[in-house]
Amino acid sequence: CRCLLEDESALLKHECAYCLGQIQDTHAIPVLNRVLANTDEHPMVRHEAAEALGAIGAHQSLDVLKKYLSDGNKSVSETCLLAIQRIEYLLNKTKDLITDGSSVPFKSVDPVPPLRCDESDISKLDRYRDRFPEFTLLSREFRHEVAYVLGQMQNPSTVTQLAANLADFDENEMVRHECAEALGAIATNDAQQELNKYIKDSQRVVRESVEVALDMSDYNNSEEFQYANALK
Template sequence: LGGECAIECIASCFTDPSALLKHECAYCLGQMRDPRAIPTLEKLLRDEKEEAIVRHEAAEALGAIGEPQSVGVLQEFAADGTAVVAETCQLALARIAWLASAESQLEDFADSPYSSVDPAPPLLPDDGGGVEQQAQVLMDKSAPLFERYRAMFSLRNEGSEPAIRALAEGLRCPSSALFRHEVAYVLGQARHEAAVERLGEVLADERECGMVRHECAEALGSIATGDCFEMLRRFEADEEPLVRESCAVALDMCEYENSCELQYADTLLKVQPEALI
């Protein structure tokens, strides 16, 4: 729908006790790309009492909106004591800088098979190479995180089984929970069965960050095979609220994906957005 009223309705949910709901609301504000949401998102990012996943999503949303006015607050928290928040702010700053570059105006970026506003663009065809080269960039811990994300989204867009298996290896990256959670997210977007086993392993690892396990659960809900359903049922009573709630949502997604009803939560895609004024 879009518009100021929609922003206000979404923002009213930030008093809810559910971190899962709040983070999803922040994500939606970013996808709307409406600068009128910036004050709400900045307030979330500044609130150090908020859950890390919510602050992360607020920072990512600021990067998705991409306005230069957000640079100051993102720089302020780019060295935050919470790693996922700091890294997200760094990525958002890199995206805003990229939006101001000549490269962002190239037509190559208009052909993505996905409609989401991503935290980094894919690599250019001439720069990205094939799956093997992109996988090397993805797993290169010495490379800037923004470049690793670009390789990640290139592999997602390529979508072949080798590309999906290369992405799934990213779930083994020990250096960044933020990186692992984003890998899980793109595997959910790709909805390829080759990722199911690895996503299930990470969901089952109670030592893993809840933010990563949550994203694995939602990815399994998107893929929605019988194996996914069984994996999710095992953790629908998990002690971690973020994981427990994500499994409940993912099981609902599985049911929708395997029914003749409308696709899960696709209502906004069917409505003409309000023009920004």
Template sequence: MAVDDAVKPLRDVLTNENASLAARFRALFSLKHLASQQPAASETIPAIEAIAAAFTSPSALLKHELAYCLGQSGNDAAIPYLRAVIEDRQEDAMCRHEAAEALGALNDAGSLPLLKERWQDEDEEEVVRETFEQLKQSDFASIDPAPPLASQANAKPSIPDLQQTLLDTSFPLFQRYRAMFALRDLASPPDLPTAKPAILALAEGFKDPSALFRHEIAFVFGQLSHPASIPSLVECLSDTKEASMVRHEAAEALGSLGEEEGVEDVLKKFLNDPEQVVRESIVVALDMADFERSGGMEYATIPSQEVAA
């Protein structure tokens, strides 16, 4: 099948402002699948171009997710589009933060001057300035802003010690991220004896003064999909004084727990939230919750081998 036949229908949905947000997100993650194929296939570059084409959307939530998917593609063809987002000071800070993190995920040394400039710019948005971290491949399906703290002498770091590092604002953000991802690793798989204590330790991170840090805690909870995280996620989503970028991440994390009793009812309470990015996140989260209950394997309309070939 021709490349256009594989990518074009997905691009048409993703860039269609009249399509439902749920449909656009599913198309996006299908394009992400095509964009991140290793080795690169004939659909790879067209898929990256299709994702980037949606940066004209007025939805900050969608554009934030576009940047994330480009960073996860592992393909340098995404770099110019991500740099353009960072350089656009009229763009939403949530999107620009994600674009900066995506460049780190791509290990793009050529973007270091741009990132350093934004880091040192006192007029820059705080969440963008904080996004000057080095990323590495982890055991999860994403690329993290920092590697987990390594164990020493064959002894795993204790949860109380990791929690202390996680919450200590005197430590560099990079080191605290390492503690965060070490706690995440202790919470997966969910039947580990360390899982629930690690989740509870991570939940304390919602008290941090940095919105970016709180946002990352919610993202990690979305990766883990552990029921023990539900109370703290609900509390975060319910706090109307919380930053919208944090509440959006909490909503999507709850969407990944959609099969758990009561989660869908909680999400529906925020369908008319005053914050647009939260309202849109609820729509996506409810679609994710419906998907989780269906027992599907992948949240995307990934083409079959016959269609993609």
């Protein structure tokens, strides 16, 4: 938690907040609250703190998250909305809308619970969209999450679009960061070539993300069993 409060790297603090949300340790809530409340903090870090509070899912976080629904930074306000919706789902168990996650093979704690998408659930999908009208293609939060998913899929066909968003200097740096990491996960030669163009990017978050992405790409193309193996 000290890293989250004291380190100079927004990228590292963002990753620390993400990890705290994934382990769902309620002892992290006070620190995450402090980060979210700090309007001088990088928006990407505040966004991840809000998302982590939603991932932990404690009732006590609702009042804190509601304070920032009208935050001046849209990435923060949108994430608070998602986090509130997730906690309310966990509290109310509205399983008629979304699954409880017990049959989902992935172990990550996602911003929203999974939605059934077979044909019989089309009306439920529409209801789900109605609950989140703010999340359009124009939303930086939406684009950021899409980039993350594309990285998890590791499909080379997405390199062109991810590279285009990374190359867009008018794009939000949180989205560019996620595009860089997605390219690192895909790890094709084309993806590496695109990443190398931004090693000296003017935005520190993007620059550091590219460095991490290139390291991930090297690992994905190696025969190493474990990434960043400290035992060697």
